[in-house]
Amino acid sequence: MEYQTILVEQRERVGLITLNRPKALNALNDALIDELGAALDSFEADDGIGAIVITGSEKAFAAGADISAMAGWDYVDVYKSDFITRNWERVRRARKPIIAAVAGFALGGGCELAMMCDIIIAADTAKFGQPEVKLGILPGAGGTQRLPRAVGKAKAMDLCLTARFMDATEAEKAGLVSRVVPAERVLEEALGAAQAIASYSLPIVMMIKESINRAYESPLSEGLLFERRVFHAAFSLADKREGMAAFLEKRAAKFSHR
Ligand code: CAA
Numbered sequence: 238m239e240y241q242t243i244l245v246e247q248r249e250r251v252g253l254i255t256l257n258r259p260k261a262l263n264a265l266n267d268a269l270i271d272e273l274g275a276a277l278d279s280f281e282a283d284d285g286i287g288a289i290v291i292t293g294s295e296k297a298f299a300a301g302a303d304i305s306a307m308a309g310w311d312y313v314d315v316y317k318s319d320f321i322t323r324n325w326e327r328v329r330r331a332r333k334p335i336i337a338a339v340a341g342f343a344l345g346g347g348c349e350l351a352m353m354c355d356i357i358i359a360a361d362t363a364k365f366g367q368p369e370v371k372l373g374i375l376p377g378a379g380g381t382q383r384l385p386r387a388v389g390k391a392k393a394m395d396l397c398l399t400a401r402f403m404d405a406t407e408a409e410k411a412g413l414v415s416r417v418v419p420a421e422r423v424l425e426e427a428l429g430a431a432q433a434i435a436s437y438s439l440p441i442v443m444m445i446k447e448s449i450n451r452a453y454e455s456p457l458s459e460g461l462l463f464e465r466r467v468f469h470a471a472f473s474l475a476d477k478r479e480g481m482a483a484f485l486e487k488r489a490a491k492f493s494h495r
Contacts, residue, residue, distance in 0.1 A: 242269040370397065
């Protein structure tokens with residue numbers, strides 16, 4: 238498929254998607270989100286891909302939903318088109334792990350897109366924020382829900398209500414990002430993490446993602462039960478036999494990813 242707003246490539250077992258609307262700081266318009274969804278569809282259908290990285294440019298991961306498009310919309314427009322949910326939910330529904338490699342601005346929908354990913358690896362230049370309040374709107378792609386889960390209520394309120402930006406060090410301390418690295422190494426770091434993930438058993442990796450996501454959606458007793466069921470299911474996989482045999486034979490495991 239020919240993409241206009243993103244670049245899509247494969248690096249070994251990792252699918253790499255680069256948001257590519259540099260003149261608008263990767264503002265997330267419908268065309269971009271539709272293409273992102275199509276790229277995710279193709280990576281998810283491909284057994285040769287075990288993990289996905291989404292990145293932007295040096296200056297911006299993404300500066301938010303496209304304000305020039307939104308400026309002309311009224312309530313009926315966004316209600317009828319189910320703006321945000323319609324195509325943005327595709328990222329949330331992904332079953333393979335997605336790492337966001339964030340340099341520069343990750344604002345509004347850009348921060349929300351990063352939070353829909355499973356891991357955020359940040360450059361030391363990264364700036365996170367939910368400045369929608371300045372536009373007379375509020376976060377609409379999960380910012381008021383995922384941010385408090387990631388950084389706690391006080392900091393989420395602070396960011397959403399004052400519109401201030403949070404730098405990479407603060408974001409790591411608050412638990413939003415898992416690693417901070419120098420800007421020139423952020424993509425390499427994310428690809429390295431993705432390659433490590435993609436080297437493991439794909440069904441096991443998917444089960445781990447699904448189980449951790451359950452922690453957000455269910456009480457502890459339900460989550461533990463879900464984990465136990467999936468844990469038991471793992472014992473039916475050839476990859477389990479291979480992983481344990483490899484350990485006992487003191488060699489590297491060769492997973493079939495099936
Ligand atoms: N939508 C559309 N265009 C955008 C954009 C956005 N979110 N963010 C930046 N741009 C465009 C600018 O209009 C500008 O275009 P022109 O050169 O044609 O004028 C270009 O990108 C470069 O931007 P700036 O000149 O503003 O660059 P800067 O370095 O001075 O400032 C910035 C950078 C602080 C990120 C600033 O661009 C900014 O504040 N952007 C908007 C951030 C924002 O409010 N995001 C939330 C959007 S609402 C949302 O996302 C809703 C939701 O929950 C889904």
